[in-house]
Amino acid sequence: MTGGVGFGVFSVGGDSPRVGFRVGHDVLDLAAHGLGQVFAAPTLNPFLALGRTSWEDTIARIDELVRAGADLVPLEDADLGLPFTVGDYVDFYSSLEHATNLGRLFRPDAEPLLPNWRHLPVGYHGRAGTVVVSGTPIVRPCGQAKLPTEDVPRFGPSRRLDIELEIGFVVGVGSRLGEPVSTAAFRDHVFGVVLVNDWSARDIQAWEYQPLGPFLGKSFATSVGAWVTPLALLEDRFVPAPRQDPEPLPYLLSEGDWALDIELEVELGGTVVSRTNARGLYWTMPQQLAHATVNGASIATGDLFASGTISGPEHGSEGSLIELTRNGEHPIGLANGSTRAFLEDDDEVVLRGRAGELELAEVRGVVVPARR
Amino acid sequence: MTGGVGFGVFSVGGDSPRVGFRVGHDVLDLAAHGLGQVFAAPTLNPFLALGRTSWEDTIARIDELVRAGADLVPLEDADLGLPFTVGDYVDFYSSLEHATNLGRLFRPDAEPLLPNWRHLPVGYHGRAGTVVVSGTPIVRPCGQAKLPTEDVPRFGPSRRLDIELEIGFVVGVGSRLGEPVSTAAFRDHVFGVVLVNDWSARDIQAWEYQPLGPFLGKSFATSVGAWVTPLALLEDRFVPAPRQDPEPLPYLLSEGDWALDIELEVELGGTVVSRTNARGLYWTMPQQLAHATVNGASIATGDLFASGTISGPEHGSEGSLIELTRNGEHPIGLANGSTRAFLEDDDEVVLRGRAGELELAEVRGVVVPARR
Numbered sequence: 006m007t008g009g010v011g012f013g014v015f016s017v018g019g020d021s022p023r024v025g026f027r028v029g030h031d032v033l034d035l036a037a038h039g040l041g042q043v044f045a046a047p048t049l050n051p052f053l054a055l056g057r058t059s060w061e062d063t064i065a066r067i068d069e070l071v072r073a074g075a076d077l078v079p080l081e082d083a084d085l086g087l088p089f090t091v092g093d094y095v096d097f098y099s100s101l102e103h104a105t106n107l108g109r110l111f112r113p114d115a116e117p118l119l120p121n122w123r124h125l126p127v128g129y130h131g132r133a134g135t136v137v138v139s140g141t142p143i144v145r146p147c148g149q150a151k152l153p154t155e156d157v158p159r160f161g162p163s164r165r166l167d168i169e170l171e172i173g174f175v176v177g178v179g180s181r182l183g184e185p186v187s188t189a190a191f192r193d194h195v196f197g198v199v200l201v202n203d204w205s206a207r208d209i210q211a212w213e214y215q216p217l218g219p220f221l222g223k224s225f226a227t228s229v230g231a232w233v234t235p236l237a238l239l240e241d242r243f244v245p246a247p248r249q250d251p252e253p254l255p256y257l258l259s260e261g262d263w264a265l266d267i268e269l270e271v272e273l274g275g276t277v278v279s280r281t282n283a284r285g286l287y288w289t290m291p292q293q294l295a296h297a298t299v300n301g302a303s304i305a306t307g308d309l310f311a312s313g314t315i316s317g318p319e320h321g322s323e324g325s326l327i328e329l330t331r332n333g334e335h336p337i338g339l340a341n342g343s344t345r346a347f348l349e350d351d352d353e354v355v356l357r358g359r360a361g362e363l364e365l366a367e368v369r370g371v372v373v374p375a376r377r
Numbered sequence: 378m379t380g381g382v383g384f385g386v387f388s389v390g391g392d393s394p395r396v397g398f399r400v401g402h403d404v405l406d407l408a409a410h411g412l413g414q415v416f417a418a419p420t421l422n423p424f425l426a427l428g429r430t431s432w433e434d435t436i437a438r439i440d441e442l443v444r445a446g447a448d449l450v451p452l453e454d455a456d457l458g459l460p461f462t463v464g465d466y467v468d469f470y471s472s473l474e475h476a477t478n479l480g481r482l483f484r485p486d487a488e489p490l491l492p493n494w495r496h497l498p499v500g501y502h503g504r505a506g507t508v509v510v511s512g513t514p515i516v517r518p519c520g521q522a523k524l525p526t527e528d529v530p531r532f533g534p535s536r537r538l539d540i541e542l543e544i545g546f547v548v549g550v551g552s553r554l555g556e557p558v559s560t561a562a563f564r565d566h567v568f569g570v571v572l573v574n575d576w577s578a579r580d581i582q583a584w585e586y587q588p589l590g591p592f593l594g595k596s597f598a599t600s601v602g603a604w605v606t607p608l609a610l611l612e613d614r615f616v617p618a619p620r621q622d623p624e625p626l627p628y629l630l631s632e633g634d635w636a637l638d639i640e641l642e643v644e645l646g647g648t649v650v651s652r653t654n655a656r657g658l659y660w661t662m663p664q665q666l667a668h669a670t671v672n673g674a675s676i677a678t679g680d681l682f683a684s685g686t687i688s689g690p691e692h693g694s695e696g697s698l699i700e701l702t703r704n705g706e707h708p709i710g711l712a713n714g715s716t717r718a719f720l721e722d723d724d725e726v727v728l729r730g731r732a733g734e735l736e737l738a739e740v741r742g743v744v745v746p747a748r749r
Contacts, residue, residue: 092505092506093504093505093506098589108588111588112588119587119588120523121521121523121530121584121585121587124521124523124529124530125521125530125585127585127588127589127592128589128592129501129502129589129590129591129592130501130502130503130504130592130596131502132465132502132674133464133465133505134464134465134674134675134676134677134680135554135674135675137554141554144554144555144673146672146673147557147671147672147673148671148672149493149496149497149626151492151493151496157496157623158493158496158497158626160626160627160628182507182509182513182516182598183516183748184748185519206672209672212493213493213497213499214588214589214590215491215493216480216483216484216491216499216586216590217470217499217500217501217586217590217591218501218586218588218589218590218591219501219589219590220467220499220500220501220502220669221668221669221671221672221674222672224502224669224672224674225672225673225674226554226673251529254521254530254532255532256532296593297592297593297596299519299520299593300518300519300520300578300581300593300594300596300597301516301518301519301597301598301748302504302506302507302593302596302597303506303507304506305506308506376555376556376673
């Protein structure tokens with residue numbers, strides 16, 4: 006297969022949302038082609054819960070159908086929904102470059118990388134109920150913020166609205182409470198990946214995040230692609246991850262190559278402002294899942310685990326504006342001649358990912374003015 | 378009504394789980410008494426989504442049925458399930474005494490209360506998928522921990538397993554993305570309350586929590602009572618909250634009295650080790666909900682918002698062992714002659730709440746050994 010591929014939820018002309026498989030510029034209606042009633046659901050979750058053998062059998066049947074010239078729905082006729090019902094949403098912080106950049110900005114007087122960072126994939130829970138599908142307008146959030154020079158916080162629309170370029174994995178098969186999921190069991194539980202834009206209000210986040218972490222600075226919206234790309238279609242994109250020093254504890258070790266060679270880009274207002282690659286992430290997906298469950302926490306169908314912002318080492322490869330513009334102090338130029346420190350109303354952001362011949366579904370969002 | 382009351386999910390002898398109303402030592406089977414098919418569901422959520430008028434009508438009909446001597450199921454014959462399917466789980470940090478105590482322990486060289494604490498109800502997202510019903514055994518979590526005196530983290534069972542005495546509110550009617558829920562709209566969205574034990578592994582938490590907040594130190598389990606007490610039955614328990622200084626921003630102001638006069642106790646190994654009252658919480662429930670949504674984040678049926686640990690000002694009124702034992706340095710004595718710094722295997726913890734003539738459902742849990 007080539008071009009845009011993945012499983013998603015679509016409807017045509019207001020009919021019932023159902024599961025489809027995207028094939029480039031078209032969609033294969035899976036229930037209509039006899040692949041099973043599980044695909045008549047308005048969410049991928051029942052299919053995700055079936056497990057790896059069913060996922061692989063389905064992909065093989067789709068391949069046969071497409072090769073045999075099955076009828077397809079033009080993508081432009083399809084209305085796309087959130088592809089899966091999100092269980093829990095966890096966001097990691099797995100890019101060494103991003104964690105270092107943000108440490109410098111948020112804690113200028115301290116070591117940028119905290120002592121725990123190289124020992125465990127730092128993460129936290131985000132708001133699952135505000136994960137939205139690509140194309141959903143993003144209302145500029147209001148909240149409290151306080152500059153270091155101010156005595157008391159102000160309330161108003163965020164003035165430092167930002168993006169975060171991320172990739173997330175989606176759980177198919179859940180686990181039992183009390184039983185960790187080892188790195189070796191990753192492929193039995195995880196179905197596929199989506200691009201993620203973890204929209205962030207930096208001014209709200211800076212004032213609220215001590216000591217319990219980000220809350221309202223992130224919880225207003227998180228956008229995901231409309232099509233989930235199964236791991237089974239990304240087999241040839243797994244490459245060695247960066248060397249880890251010190252060696253992690255045994256529960257974080259894994260066999261094989263687990264970095265994903267996916268080229269990424271961020272477009273803002275029609276201009277590509279960042280290019281990077283997911284393979285540079287320090288912590289791998291199996292390590293993230295093993296860590297998140299090593300305390301016995303269970304996972305469930307539809308859980309989303311995102312990487313955290315993906316930033317590369319060079320300028321122009323950072324996955325957020327706060328990094329690209331050095332805390333807003335060095336605005337970036339757009340092709341239309343304007344500049345941006347942070348997002349302005351009506352700005353459109355598009356995240357794209359390419360894995361060789363395949364494309365991950367883009368994540369698109371327009372900023373709309375705050376409601377007051 | 379008097380004694381234990383609330384809506385929950387029960388089954389008898391392995392039959393289908395369904396919604397019941399607890400009346401002291403008995404349960405009223407609501408679907409069987411013709412209150413509607415919504416009560417035949419194995420979760421409260423469909424009923425919660427109906428809204429305030431339906432909630433009040435249902436309570437009025439239950440009252441009639443009970444007075445008329447309707448058949449009841451003995452509580453001892455009922456197997457109890459998780460009463461509602463948890464959407465998102467948010468945990469606040471709303472006790473001034475608890476935040477001050479923990480600030481002293483976790484950041485001994487700094488002001489215990491951070492600058493934002495009196496301006497906003499600090500909170501974060503917890504793991505919704507590991508919220509369990511009272512009675513579920515709690516497997517001691519494993520994880521990374523590092524003492525200040527150690528060079529590298531160790532992996533193993535938590536040695537500082539703790540409880541947190543909390544009260545949580547349960548959302549009935551959701552809201553739309555982008556539209557804040559004002560303090561005045563609280564009663565239109567929130568159905569009722571449960572006691573919550575937010576089990577915490579202090580050693581795991583201390584090593585992981587910078588800079589994104591608690592994660593594995595909390596995510597292994599959170600226990601809630603089996604019966605949700607509707608706000609409508611707590612009308613006479615609302616009392617003035619503590620005075621707030623400085624006055625919060627306008628979006629956090631509300632009319633009326635919003636502290637809940639509920640006497641609370643923590644029993645450990647048969648000994649009551651703490652007594653306090655929820656009315657001392659600094660931030661009220663409407664303030665918590667208004668804050669959590671002021672950025673436009675939507676809420677959904679089944680969302681759980683917990684108070685954070687409830688601690689009073691006196692010794693013996695703290696809602697966690699880390700506070701009661703001063704970081705484990707002053708173990709507390711139990712009636713059987715043993716002492717506890719933190720929880721040991723086989724320890725049983727029971728949280729209880731009394732609101733005048735009514736009891737909130739207890740939250741019970743036994744610690745079982747780590748699986749290695």
